[in-house]
Amino acid sequence: MNLNPSMPTPEERLRAAGQRVTAPRVLLIRLLDEAEEHLDAEELYRRARRELPSINLSTVYRNLAVLKEAGLVEQRYFARDHSREYFESAVQEEHYHFTCLSCGKVVEFETPLIAKVRVDLEAQLGVDIRHACICFEGLCAECAAAEKRTDADGVAPQKSVRIQLS
Amino acid sequence: MNLNPSMPTPEERLRAAGQRVTAPRVLLIRLLDEAEEHLDAEELYRRARRELPSINLSTVYRNLAVLKEAGLVEQRYFARDHSREYFESAVQEEHYHFTCLSCGKVVEFETPLIAKVRVDLEAQLGVDIRHACICFEGLCAECAAAEKRTDADGVAPQKSVRIQLS
DNA sequence: AACAACTTGCAAATGACTTGCAAAACCATG
DNA sequence: CATGGTTTTGCAAGTCATTTGCAAGTTGTT
Ligand SMILES: [Mn+2]
Ligand SMILES: [Mn+2]
Ligand SMILES: [Zn+2]
Ligand SMILES: [Zn+2]
Numbered sequence: 602m603n604l605n606p607s608m609p610t611p612e613e614r615l616r617a618a619g620q621r622v623t624a625p626r627v628l629l630i631r632l633l634d635e636a637e638e639h640l641d642a643e644e645l646y647r648r649a650r651r652e653l654p655s656i657n658l659s660t661v662y663r664n665l666a667v668l669k670e671a672g673l674v675e676q677r678y679f680a681r682d683h684s685r686e687y688f689e690s691a692v693q694e695e696h697y698h699f700t701c702l703s704c705g706k707v708v709e710f711e712t713p714l715i716a717k718v719r720v721d722l723e724a725q726l727g728v729d730i731r732h733a734c735i736c737f738e739g740l741c742a743e744c745a746a747a748e749k750r751t752d753a754d755g756v757a758p759q760k761s762v763r764i765q766l767s
Numbered sequence: 768m769n770l771n772p773s774m775p776t777p778e779e780r781l782r783a784a785g786q787r788v789t790a791p792r793v794l795l796i797r798l799l800d801e802a803e804e805h806l807d808a809e810e811l812y813r814r815a816r817r818e819l820p821s822i823n824l825s826t827v828y829r830n831l832a833v834l835k836e837a838g839l840v841e842q843r844y845f846a847r848d849h850s851r852e853y854f855e856s857a858v859q860e861e862h863y864h865f866t867c868l869s870c871g872k873v874v875e876f877e878t879p880l881i882a883k884v885r886v887d888l889e890a891q892l893g894v895d896i897r898h899a900c901i902c903f904e905g906l907c908a909e910c911a912a913a914e915k916r917t918d919a920d921g922v923a924p925q926k927s928v929r930i931q932l933s
Numbered sequence: 934a935a936c937a938a939c940t941t942g943c944a945a946a947t948g949a950c951t952t953g954c955a956a957a958a959c960c961a962t963g
Numbered sequence: 964c965a966t967g968g969t970t971t972t973g974c975a976a977g978t979c980a981t982t983t984g985c986a987a988g989t990t991g992t993t
Contacts, residue, residue: 621990623940642981657942662981664940676847681898683849684950684980697884699894708892714880718863719903726874727908728865732847734902737885742893787959789971808950823973828950830971850949850981 608692618671625660628653630673630690639677639687639707679707680738701741708741774858784837791826794819796839796856805843805853805873845873846904862929867907874907875929 608614611630615622632648633640640648646661665688668674677687680700697715699708719730740748774780777796781788798814799806806814812827831854834840843853846866863881865874885896906914 621939623989625941655942659943659982660941678844678849678900681842683844683852683900686849686980699888699892699896701894702897708894710888710892712884712887714884714887718878718880721878721880722865722876722903726865726876727911728867728874728903728905729911730865730903730905731868732904734844734849734900734904736900737888737894737896738898738900739894739896745893745895787970789958791972821973825951825974826972833971852949 614673614692615671618673620667620671620673623664624653625649625656626664626668628656629661629664629668633674633688633690634692636689639679639689641685641687645688677736678734679736680705697735697737699737699739699741701744702738703740703744706741780839780858781837784839786833786837786839789830790819791815791822792830792834794822795827795830795834799840799854799856800858802855805845805855807851807853811854843902844900845902846871863901863903865903865905865907867910868904869906869910872907877929 609617611627611634612622614630615626620626628649629645632645642658642661642665645665646656646658649656649661665674665676665686669676669688673691674688675691677689677698679685679687679698680702694711695716696709696711699710700706701708715733715735719733722728723730739745775783777793777800778788780796781792786792794815795811798811808824808827808831811831812822812824815822815827831840831842831852835842835854839857840854841857843855843864845851845853845864846868860877861882862875862877865876866872867874881899881901885899888894889896905911
């Protein structure tokens with residue numbers, strides 16, 4: 602989602618990254634480009650099978666690893682349960698995430714402050730930062746309001762929303 | 768590490784949190800207070816067994832969950848591999864982490880910018896943030912310098928260092 | 934077309950974490 | 964400080980997302 606309209610095709614991106622062009626890879630890239638949400642391997646597998654029925658789940662995993670290394674997809678962790686890996690297309694603006702622990706909604710946001718932390722760190726420590734995992738968790742506005750109930754279960758994954766801080 | 772010298776004993780903390788005082792819990796809290804690093808369940812189990820040989824790994828897991836809920840320990844995720852949960856005592860200043868992908872060293876740092884992002888988010892989205900997972904990853908100064916080699920393996924966990932940004 | 938290098942499907946394996954259950958420990962209460 | 968309801972523990976057996984070995988199938992290159 603929120604993709605640059607004039608972006609290279611999946612094939613072009615693969616070749617530019619020096620990776621072989623295979624049907625599973627092209628398909629995974631396209632599925633992530635088209636996705637409105639952050640997808641995990643299982644869900645990508647489900648969607649991929651609709652177009653490439655012979656694809657195997659392990660192929661999905663292996664290729665997500667390849668695409669991640671090649672910088673074509675981004676891996677994310679959400680909510681307090683980091684036991685599942687989610688992915689999104691790398692062809693979008695840098696952004697961060699807030700996840701509602703109650704309803705599972707994901708809010709994407711931008712802010713220059715994280716980049717500031719990053720450059721401060723690099724300048725003061727001499728480190729070379731390659732990746733940042735930034736995720737906030739809590740209750741979304743709706744769930745915070747509806748906090749009259751005592752529930753705390755059903756965390757269904759939902760579509761994302763994107764905002765810009767200040 | 769970096770603990771307040773006049774902090775309550777593990778027993779006192781447990782009682783204050785309304786939790787039962789048991790040998791495994793007291794021991795886990797003390798081990799985390801004493802630790803120079805961030806520990807996972809397996810390592811805590813290893814250390815705990817030295818003083819309480821009958822303790823079981825599942826007891827370690829169950830109690831870490833209890834202590835986390837009670838706010839007595841903090842759970843962390845490091846490096847690109849979030850498949851392991853690490854813990855540290857909650858009795859310390861709020862801080863964030865940088866992990867070296869090459870040597871595994873963890874650098875702890877403080878910065879008011881993350882809290883700023885947090886309040887901005889709460890103010891502009893009306894959300895109630897309960898938790899933040901902030902971790903930067905890359906090459907530490909030493910490993911970045913030694914980048915002449917082509918290696919990229921052995922990621923041994925190491926002690927942490929704490930710094931203050933600017 | 935011919936081949937070496939890389940990928941895939943399939944089935945089996947990993948490994949961190951969880952769970953069911955009966956016995957043991959905790960902590961009011963009397 | 965004995966009693967007993969409630970919680971916790973040890974042990975053994977799961978769970979489940981992700982990984983891996985291998986033979987067969989593809990890809991990109993000469
Ligand atoms: Mn996103
Ligand atoms: Mn720390
Ligand atoms: Zn919500
Ligand atoms: Zn290093």
